[in-house]
Amino acid sequence: MKWQVMIAILVSQIKGQDASSTDPPCLMTHSHPPKTHEKESLSLHLTKMLYFISLSSTFGFSFFLFPNDIVPLVSPSAVSRDVVVFCLFILSFSPLRLLLQLVQPPIIIFFFIKRRRLSCIPSPSLKNDVVQLLSPCELMASSASHIIIVILLALAVSSALVSPAASTSRGLDRRPEKTGFRVSLRHVDSGGNYTKFERLKRAMKRGKLRLQRLSAKTASFESSVEAPVHAGNGEFLMKLAIGTPAETYSAIMDTGSDLIWTQCKPCKDCFDQPTPIFDPKKSSSFSKLPCSSDLCAALPISSCSDGCEYLYSYGDYSSTQGVLATETFTFGDASVSKIGFGCGEDNDGSGFSQGAGLVGLGRGPLSLISQLGEPKFSYCLTSIDDSKGISSLLVGSEATMKNAITTPLIQNPSQPSFYYLSLEGISVGDTLLPIEKSTFSIQDDGSGGMIIDSGTTITYLEDSAFAALKKEFISQMKLDVDESGSTGLDLCFSLPSDVSTVDVPQLVFHFEGADLKLPAENYIIADSGLGVICLTMGSSSGMSIFGNFQQQNIVVLHDLEKETISFAPAKCNQL
Numbered sequence: 001m002k003w004q005v006m007i008a009i010l011v012s013q014i015k016g017q018d019a020s021s022t023d024p025p026c027l028m029t030h031s032h033p034p035k036t037h038e039k040e041s042l043s044l045h046l047t048k049m050l051y052f053i054s055l056s057s058t059f060g061f062s063f064f065l066f067p068n069d070i071v072p073l074v075s076p077s078a079v080s081r082d083v084v085v086f087c088l089f090i091l092s093f094s095p096l097r098l099l100l101q102l103v104q105p106p107i108i109i110f111f112f113i114k115r116r117r118l119s120c121i122p123s124p125s126l127k128n129d130v131v132q133l134l135s136p137c138e139l140m141a142s143s144a145s146h147i148i149i150v151i152l153l154a155l156a157v158s159s160a161l162v163s164p165a166a167s168t169s170r171g172l173d174r175r176p177e178k179t180g181f182r183v184s185l186r187h188v189d190s191g192g193n194y195t196k197f198e199r200l201k202r203a204m205k206r207g208k209l210r211l212q213r214l215s216a217k218t219a220s221f222e223s224s225v226e227a228p229v230h231a232g233n234g235e236f237l238m239k240l241a242i243g244t245p246a247e248t249y250s251a252i253m254d255t256g257s258d259l260i261w262t263q264c265k266p267c268k269d270c271f272d273q274p275t276p277i278f279d280p281k282k283s284s285s286f287s288k289l290p291c292s293s294d295l296c297a298a299l300p301i302s303s304c305s306d307g308c309e310y311l312y313s314y315g316d317y318s319s320t321q322g323v324l325a326t327e328t329f330t331f332g333d334a335s336v337s338k339i340g341f342g343c344g345e346d347n348d349g350s351g352f353s354q355g356a357g358l359v360g361l362g363r364g365p366l367s368l369i370s371q372l373g374e375p376k377f378s379y380c381l382t383s384i385d386d387s388k389g390i391s392s393l394l395v396g397s398e399a400t401m402k403n404a405i406t407t408p409l410i411q412n413p414s415q416p417s418f419y420y421l422s423l424e425g426i427s428v429g430d431t432l433l434p435i436e437k438s439t440f441s442i443q444d445d446g447s448g449g450m451i452i453d454s455g456t457t458i459t460y461l462e463d464s465a466f467a468a469l470k471k472e473f474i475s476q477m478k479l480d481v482d483e484s485g486s487t488g489l490d491l492c493f494s495l496p497s498d499v500s501t502v503d504v505p506q507l508v509f510h511f512e513g514a515d516l517k518l519p520a521e522n523y524i525i526a527d528s529g530l531g532v533i534c535l536t537m538g539s540s541s542g543m544s545i546f547g548n549f550q551q552q553n554i555v556v557l558h559d560l561e562k563e564t565i566s567f568a569p570a571k572c573n574q575l
Contacts, residue, residue, distance in 0.1 A: 429505035
């Protein structure tokens with residue numbers, strides 16, 4: 001449709017010229033062309049104006065330096081000038097506009113020489129003897145003019161027929177038409193009839209498995225092969241659609257890994273999932289990736305047989321194995337083509353059965369965020385006891401916030417997918433805990449540090465840090481410690497039967513440049529039936545994790561361009 005409109009406008013420009021004009025032809029010498037050759041329609045004036053504006057960024061200031069010289073010098077005739085202007089106007093909006101940058105220097109040099117040496121004067125004759133008055137330089141200029149017109153016409157026609165999808169820009173190919181989108185998140189236990197404490201205990205059981213995965217340094221499949229650890233299962237499901245026509249699935253949102261994958265037919269070894277297994281043969285947009293692709297090279301383990309075959313493993317030796325492909329994914333109302341994903345035909349391990357696969361949101365090149373090329377994403381998680389609340393994942397322009405505190409993200413070369421935070425200390429009430437600052441630092445061997453993770457429920461602190469925290473809470477709570485161990489949490493207190501409220505000390509995490517004060521419901525849970533009130537934190541050896549219980553009703557924004565993470569309180573079920 002676009003090229004038809006362009007041709008129609010071009011024809012109207014040519015037909016709009018005065019065919020009966022008796023203006024004499026002209027030869028080129030030193031001054032500007034006479035005004036008798038500047039009879040132009042209003043539409044031509046507008047076209048030229050738009051052309052100069054649109055090309056200002058491509059040609060720099062050259063067209064502003066020679067606005068009245070370039071087009072008349074390329075072609076003295078009015079019709080040809082219209083053709084030149086319109087061809088350049090088309091090219092300025094086409095994928096071939098980059099070619100203009102390549103031919104710009106010789107064109108400008110040609111215009112400059114021609115401007116200095118040539119000008120337009122009336123010819124003494126309208127017959128063939130006009131040609132005899134042309135100098136060799138003028139003949140060369142006239143020939144060059146016709147060559148330029150032919151080149152511009154060829155480029156304009158070819159660019160009008162070039163589909164935008166043929167662009168080699170990776171970011172533009174992968175981004176949706178909208179600059180951002182929103183996806184609803186659902187807790188994996190939201191459909192069950194559980195109390196708040198029961199929901200927490202179920203999540204903690206999954207969290208300990210995840211902690212095992214995250215705390216491992218490497219996963220080895222052969223004696224000579226080592227790969228980074230990935231988190232695997234998670235706590236929140238996101239709804240998406242895959243293929244053409246689109247089929248709807250739920251997948252685990254995982255900020256601790258990169259690969260996007262789903263189970264695919266034919267399945268050699270697959271776990272039960274709540275929706276039918278994806279069949280790539282039924283999708284017209286499915287395409288296997290070659291072994292030479294960048295995404296295949298980004299895999300920790302791959303082989304080359306029938307396309308790029310992958311093996312992606314998790315810390316407890318759960319894994320997915322299959323072929324790497326591209327497909328159209330739909331998130332909310334945004335559809336994105338050519339997303340690289342794993343089509344898993346052999347998938348094994350616990351914790352995957354809540355959905356049909358995973359969507360990695362880590363920092364590596366295979367993750368959804370990296371493939372979209374969007375610099376920002378955020379999520380807002382509802383309270384764990386809000387069984388009907390809908391959490392949200394926001395990407396691109398949707399990921400905004402106000403009144404936020406911001407802290408830098410840290411890189412760990414040994415675990416490049418994780419989002420590491422710079423935790424400098426912790427306060428309980430008015431007491432700054434006696435924790436060595438190096439406690440939360442990344443060690444030379446890649447161990448240690450603190451990551452923020454959406455898929456781990458409670459926060460885990462390095463052993464010595466948690467011991468200091470536990471001691472200070474016992475001191476300030478002034479309640480009897482519950483030693484029964486019935487809750488599975490490391491620190492609980494007996495809840496007095498004659499007390500309706502309990503005062504708890506303020507808990508503050510001191511990140512670099514940001515002091516995050518948590519509301520009590522983000523680190524304390526009580527159960528009157530069990531008669532306990534507990535701290536929803538635990539201890540770990542090595543890596544520390546800032547869990548999602550501490551992130552309830554907080555917008556957490558990741559800015560990968562600025563390498564920062566921001567926090568702002570919110571009512572997540574009302575976003």
